[in-house]
Amino acid sequence: VQELAVTVDHGRKTLLDEVSFPVGEKTLLAVVGPSGAGKSTLLGALTGQRPADRGTVLYDGRDLYRDYAELRQRIGLVPQDDILHLQLTVRRALAYAAELRFPGDTAPAERHARVEEVIGELGLTERADQPIHSLSGGQRKRVSVALELLTKPSLLFLDEPTSGLDPGMDRSVMHMLRGLADDGRTVVVVTHSVLSLDVCDRLLVLAPGGRVAYYGPPGDTLSFFGFDQWPEAFEAFETERERDWAGQYRGSRFHRRYIEDATVRPYAPVPGGAGAGEVPSGVPAPPPKAQSWGGQLRTLVRRYTAALAADRTFLAIMVALPFVMGAMARALSEGSLNPESTLNVLLILCVGGVLTGAANAVRELVKERSIYRRERAVGLSRSAYLASKVVVLGTVTVVQAVVLTLVALVGVPLNVPDGKGVLMPALVEITLAVALLAFTAMMLGLLVSALVRKEEVTMPLLVLLAIVQVVFCGALLNVRGTPVLEQLAWLVPSRWAFAAMGATIDIGTVAPSEKTADPLMDHTVTAWLFDMGMLVVLCLVLGIAVSRLLRRHEPVVMRR
Known part of the structure; x- marks a missing residue:
């Protein structure tokens, strides 16, 4: 030294x-x-x-x-x-x-x-x-x-x-x-x-x-x-x-x-060798061949799945949450989607989707920060690590979202004016919207987890995330045409999921009001695909942001 x-x-x-x-x-x-x-x-x-x-x-x-x-x-x-x-x-x-x-x-x-x-x-x-x-x-x-x-x-x-x-x-x-x-x-x-x-x-x-x-x-x-x-x-x-x-x-x-x-x-100088303080002559030995990206991903997925399966508290919450939120939405439907209940049901589906996705992910990166920092130093791929989180948590989240939607709406008359969604059966489209919302919320949870320094602050931030989704989704406030509020709503996943579900059931006809008179909720293929596409865009942007934030926790010498 x-x-x-x-x-x-x-x-x-x-x-x-x-x-x-x-x-x-x-x-x-x-x-x-x-x-x-x-x-x-x-x-x-x-x-x-x-x-x-x-x-x-x-x-x-x-x-x-x-x-x-x-x-x-x-x-x-x-x-x-x-x-x-x-x-x-x-x-x-x-x-x-x-x-x-x-x-x-x-x-x-x-x-x-x-x-x-x-x-x-x-x-x-x-x-x-x-x-x-x-x-x-x-x-x-x-x-x-x-x-x-x-x-x-x-x-x-x-x-x-x-x-x-x-x-x-x-x-x-x-x-x-x-x-x-x-x-x-x-x-x-x-x-x-x-x-x-x-x-x-x-x-x-x-x-x-x-x-x-x-x-x-x-x-x-x-x-x-x-x-x-x-x-x-x-x-x-x-x-x-x-x-x-x-x-x-x-x-x-x-x-x-x-x-x-x-x-x-x-x-000290040695015959035919390096001088004092110099690097020995000859070509340095190449680093050992690391495990391939796919091999790392498979190992990380198996390890992460095993760790989650051994966490009984996580498993209990994971199983109970979609059933509880789905039962709440079903109770609010009052037996069918009518002008009085529709907004409430879609709101609960949005909140349930956000909570299931974000709650799964909001602690996962910060609690493993020491593990990631050390494994990255010895050759772990950053993208493989992030991909393992997305694969495992994404699978869990999508399954939860499907259960949530089915518990809430199976057997409940949706009262769609023409009896079907814009492309598929209405229940299928609503399930897809909730699943994609939950997946996007999971990516948002990973972003929060990559940002914070301590695990203790994640739960208050989770509550804040849920409140923001409620305010900006469009069920409580008329965000369309309101300066600043409308622009902020573009960044909120529940805004697009709520609009996609509204487009599926033609909410402007089922529950006409100033809040539902929104082009994003038109009962058309264009409106539905645009809403779903915006959720996909948000997922990609959040994924890139999480990857950049992970880089901050790597050994400095690897960033040079």
Whole structure:
């Protein structure tokens, strides 16, 4: 690591300040420091999640940022948040991860053998068929590490792996990391815990401002600072702001031995090889052949379907919602669609379609953000990921919409003046309109999920979405001819679905009023196809927008 520097606010604030250090193989390095010292920033720079503004990260003489496409397969990263589908069992989660991460020509038997090998290596054999959500914090962290070890990375990073664990579990996790380093890996762990630093080979202490206050053996750290306990040292970082921690270290024997001398040796010129700090000669090995786009899509669809099927709460809501909304619409029909009930029935169908679609999708991207970010870093296709969501959620949503419409209208006289819709039977056309509305609302839910930062804010936004659909659909207000209101309604899916259903039943004749005297609701093929076509256009626009928003959550080095 050579002179990494990261600044924000146009250079006015420094997060990392000329950080340099070497890490060898079979080494366990812990990174500690007070809050705001730049530990997470350093981790982002070392893994390519957020490359440094200046400086280089050389991995076996290769520039990480330049050769990221190849080196990312040799780097494992366990973020603080879980990168697992908690509903799946340990073995199934690892099996799906192996399918996504292994080269496309890997034999299934080879993947299975590697999964079983990692399960045994991490001591998870007895828990292999247990759902991940039922595991303890330490066991869950072991599964996260196991997932990263599938591809046999030689460099493993962990962000706060012992956060929230009791001292015993803390010690257990650190000893596990010690064992992984002894097996030949380089392990770098960012931590707030100082309970088990004695098992590490090297300790990097960052002072406020992102400067190196110490790098060397953990046992010499406190004596170097002049303290007996770690709390005293951390308190000093906060209170002695004027103390030149980095300068004190640069003038010490530790800096000369563990940084200056150790940095020269790995990059010393060798006969026929590269010069100091240069990339070795020869053509870099190409990255392993990733799984094809279709293969990724099939794996993602199977994994997502399995995760949803294991979520009993989601299944209960998914089954109950269309029946409840359909029963409400049926009750409001008063036995048939008449001038008094028609608007109410179509309104409930619109609200039901929007709720079923948006409720399915509004949490799906934000709750998997850590998973997506990590899998994207190791080669996951963004479009395959989004397509898997659309395929699975779209299928669920369309089925719900069909059930909703049939519960509401089967056996209910629609009283269409000529007895049929504009192209097909009236019930079929209404079902298609509700299904397409629900699908569009699902895409809108994915957009919200891609926009928000926290899962907790999705439910209030879902309520807001439902209210907007009610206001702008055209059942309560006359949106046609009202400046601004009419233009805003063009962006609301329920406006077009309501108009399509109105065109099907010739609502201007069945329930004549100022609100239904709308060309979009004319009982003509042109009006119906235009309304349905606008829903398709909205779907496509929303899909493009979601894809662009997903890009924001990818490693920065992949966007360059």
